Amino acid sequence: MKKQMKKLPFFLPFGGCRGRCVYCSQSTITGAADLISPELVSSVLMDLDEPREVCFFGGSFCRFGFSKVKEYLDSVVKYAPEGSRIRFSTYPGDLSNKSMRDLINTYPIACIELGIPSLDPDVLSLCKREADPEAILNDIKNIMHDSLPLGVQMMIGLPGQTKESSLADLKKLAEIKGPISWDLRLYPCLVLEGTELEKMMNSGSYHPINLEQAVKWGGIFIDRAVSLGFNPIRIGLQESELLASKVRGGPHHAALGEMIASESLVRKLTRNSMTGPWIVPDEHISKFTGHGCFGLQRLAELNGTTVNAVSEKLSFFPRAENIV
Ligand code: SF4
Known part of the structure; x- marks a missing residue:
């Protein structure tokens, strides 16, 4: 199996953001209150003893503007060990500028993660995202034309969003990406303290999805995404005490990502054979046995039988790479 380079994230809370998406609270999500400067990034990188994938998350990276983006990227090529690469998240339209793409293309980019929570104009408007879906798709085509590696950050459970609209978004993105694999992060929407979304929930104009809805919706979404050639690298926000203390609504659970991954696998198995038997790589055992045998229970539910009965059909x- 290809060895993954260790990631080293730097959080730039709201860095470059022009507005506030209704669900976003970067101080809660990242735990970082202040922007870290390129100089501070350099001082951390010069102490590393092996190459890293240096990540800039928490804002709209390319909206810092040409010279600031260059300062951050230069800090990596000048101070990180040779072979290090760069990953960052940004608004899709931030790369509509050709000179910005040309600049980025001179650095060792591992992945540009585009924030595309939805491609539904009504959902984007309710979320106060200043994005036009057609423009997003055009921007992606331009970025691909310049051979920059891409990934996407998507969401479910947003205001005005349905399971069908989210799956339609996936399909549109899959049509554009073609056979290339794109990293995917999926974030079920949480209502965080102090956000516009909290006000919307309190006024009754937004009803968050619950845990069960998130697991089923997310399971279907990830199953579809994998079959369309996306590579899920994260499901759900990183759990922390701070996050737990600030969630005011929505499908918050420390194991949400694992439960969605279990649901996705179980749906794939039952899609291939509703009655089994099922033979699965052993790296997936915990997806069946973890969290009160959640995966086994879901397999039994979808199969219309008991946990014992499906256990006997599962091996x-x-x-090969695990056999010494
Ligand atoms: S979701 Fe992204 S673009 Fe929106 S406010 Fe948060 S960091 Fe900025």
């Missing part, structure tokens, strides 16, 4: 095999 695991070691992958």
Whole structure:
């Protein structure tokens, strides 16, 4: 199996953002209150002893403007160990500028993660995202034309969003990406303290999805995404005490990502064979046995039988690379 380079994230809360998306509270999500400067990034990188994937998250990276973006990227090529690469998240339209793309293309980019919570204009408007879906799709085509590696950050459970609209978004993105694999982060929408979304929930204009809805919707979404050639690298926000203390609504659970991954796998199995038997790589055992045997229970529910009955039809095999 290809060894993944360790990631080193730097959080730039709201860095470059022109407005506030209704659900966003970067101080709660990242735990970082202040922007870290390129000089501070450099001082951390010069102490590393092996290459890293240096990540800039928490804002709209390319909206810092040409010279600031260059300062951050230069800090990596000048001070991180040779072989290090760069990953950052940004608004899709931030790369509509050709000179910005040309600048970015001179650096060792591992992935540009585009924030595309939805492509539905009504959802984007309710979320106060200043984005036009057609423009987003055009921008993506331009970025791909310049051979920059892409990933997407998507959401479910947003105001005005339905399961169908989110799956339609996936399909549109899959049509554009073609056979290339794109990293995918999926964030079920949480209502965080102090956000516009909290006000919307309190006024009754927004009703967050609950845990069960998020797991089922997310499971279907991830199953579809994998079959369309996306590579899920994260499901749900990173759990922390701070996050737990600031959630005011929505599907908050420390194991939400694992539960959605279990649901996705179970749906794939039952899609291939509703009655089994099922043979699965042993790296997935915890998806069946974890969290009160959540995966086994869902397999039994979808199969219309009992946990014991599906357990007897489920077996695991070691992958070749795990055999010493
Ligand atoms: S979701 Fe992204 S673009 Fe929107 S306010 Fe948060 S960091 Fe900025």
